Amino acid sequence: MKANLVLLPGDGIGPEIVESAKSVLEVVAKRFGHEFQYTSCLIGGIAIDETGDPLPQDTVDACRQSDAILLGAVGGPKWDDPNAKTRPEAGLLRIRKELGLFANLRPIKMFDQLADASPLRPDIIKGTDILFFRELTGGIYFGQSGSGEVDGHESAYQSMVYSVPEVERIVRLAAKAAQGRDNRLTSVDKANVLEPSRLWRRTAARVMADEFPDVQYDVVLVDAMAMHLINRPADFDVVVTGNMFGDILTDEASMLPGSLGMLPSASLGDGGPGLYEPIHGSAPDIAGKGIANPLATILASAMLLRHSLDLNEEAAAVESAVQEVLADGLRTADIARGGDSVSTEVMGQAVTAKLA
């Protein structure tokens, strides 16, 4: 197939890890007979430096015309001045908005070779492989807010709101993803207390019954899910939830593998291009040293292959290659636990060598 990919290297270690992931995509294209075109665009601090805008219009246009976008990371101390007119992170928020990306995908997968890094006991973390779908553009973070006097006391409020279409579209995405995995979906809410959670639960149940009767479906309360992630994380397949609950639960879950440098993410909308990136930041302290861990970005490129290009075999090949280099004992400094470590380049080349 042919695909137009936009690369947004961004700041800090962004360029190094995106370069590494691009090499992997190039090898995949060659091996599987695809033609990927790459356009590199500015975002974040470097875009501020060169254009004054963390998301130049050229970048938006290129992203709109692309099939998928691979992002490194944005931000750094250089642009941290609180009096600055704009910040690198504003570029990231705006591109998500411009593209209507309402679903944030966060896989939490334990690589057996790194089980020692988990804060959980090996017998509990073993086999953990969860794919979270967090609703990204609704809920209380975007609800009406305000402050004023209530009964003579200074008060402030903010509303959690969900509408039926907002729930339908993310549940559909999550259920489809479940069909490509272990065919199980868990919806997390607080329907015993919250009105928008009751709407969420009702709507999700209807979508699942009408459109995905083959997918095994259950519901869990958010406080119970916060417990399950610690004492039986291996029991879950795909998990779908609202914006705030997803924020808390995916951050909690991101601790389980014990190595943030391994975790990719994706943001999807309806149809248009998806945005793929590592969950770690721009790590300005190690930028340019050639020691950053490229595996989260490489795994993000595997997600890109699967979710935006529908290239499941290719995605699985990349993921297997990552597992193999870990099994070979290769480690970047962040996951070496004091042992020998290799450079970004060596790690990237090891993955491409497995794929060639």
Add this chain to the structure above:
Amino acid sequence: MKANLVLLPGDGIGPEIVESAKSVLEVVAKRFGHEFQYTSCLIGGIAIDETGDPLPQDTVDACRQSDAILLGAVGGPKWDDPNAKTRPEAGLLRIRKELGLFANLRPIKMFDQLADASPLRPDIIKGTDILFFRELTGGIYFGQSGSGEVDGHESAYQSMVYSVPEVERIVRLAAKAAQGRDNRLTSVDKANVLEPSRLWRRTAARVMADEFPDVQYDVVLVDAMAMHLINRPADFDVVVTGNMFGDILTDEASMLPGSLGMLPSASLGDGGPGLYEPIHGSAPDIAGKGIANPLATILASAMLLRHSLDLNEEAAAVESAVQEVLADGLRTADIARGGDSVSTEVMGQAVTAKLA
């Protein structure tokens, strides 16, 4: 000192574990020269059976006149009929409301002797000793809610609201508790996104600066706290937060020790009697068998001594006695991990023997 204590044994294993904790309180009174009076009252399912009401007025009156209340547990399959006019749990919600209990205290303490039971690696869980203060009567769980059409779509909402006095009173309680511990308080909010969290953060900062300048104070975002509980739980002393964040975080934290049968809790108001109970339920499946773990209720009675009667030395003595019986190798079935176990009575007597 003299104190009037109300016992609310409730349902299931409630009577057995409250009896055990009462024996401990009696030994404490004798050893330290106090005079505790006990009044046993009905609550929950047994109160429904005997009076038709899960919280008879006699119980409310006795609680109001008491210095503190020790509760076992309520509920069971006998009263689970969804068509029933009332449920055992309604008694618990009402007594909290009648007494104005706005602060829920949840200590999460790792007993070194039980470190193997934790889902976390021993090196991470070691030394964990957190006291959570969860606001219990405000926030989104009690906010205005509703549903209707928004832009032609069925929608539902619920508002998170906090007022300055609601924040002040719980921050004061938490800060005072910190002074009796390691003198450190962490406030958890989502002030980067939520208006009521901004009011919370502003108010908490003012109370701490004006009234508790000696207490080391910091703030953490709720999603970050969900991470810290997994990878550095031993770093926290007292943690104060709102109702929903507290619900999620205390449930998450309750998994850390790996034995729910060890965890007590308290609900406090302004001045009046506090309510003390284990966080586990009425365990109807093992009720009457004499094998329930009484330690959570015994530890709840230690909290009662400390927080309602200001008997810190006595509270510490009870907690030490619990540690000692664990060090002696005594285990009830729920914490025996397949090894030898003792009865509720033997465990209770072992604790009183250490105190006598």
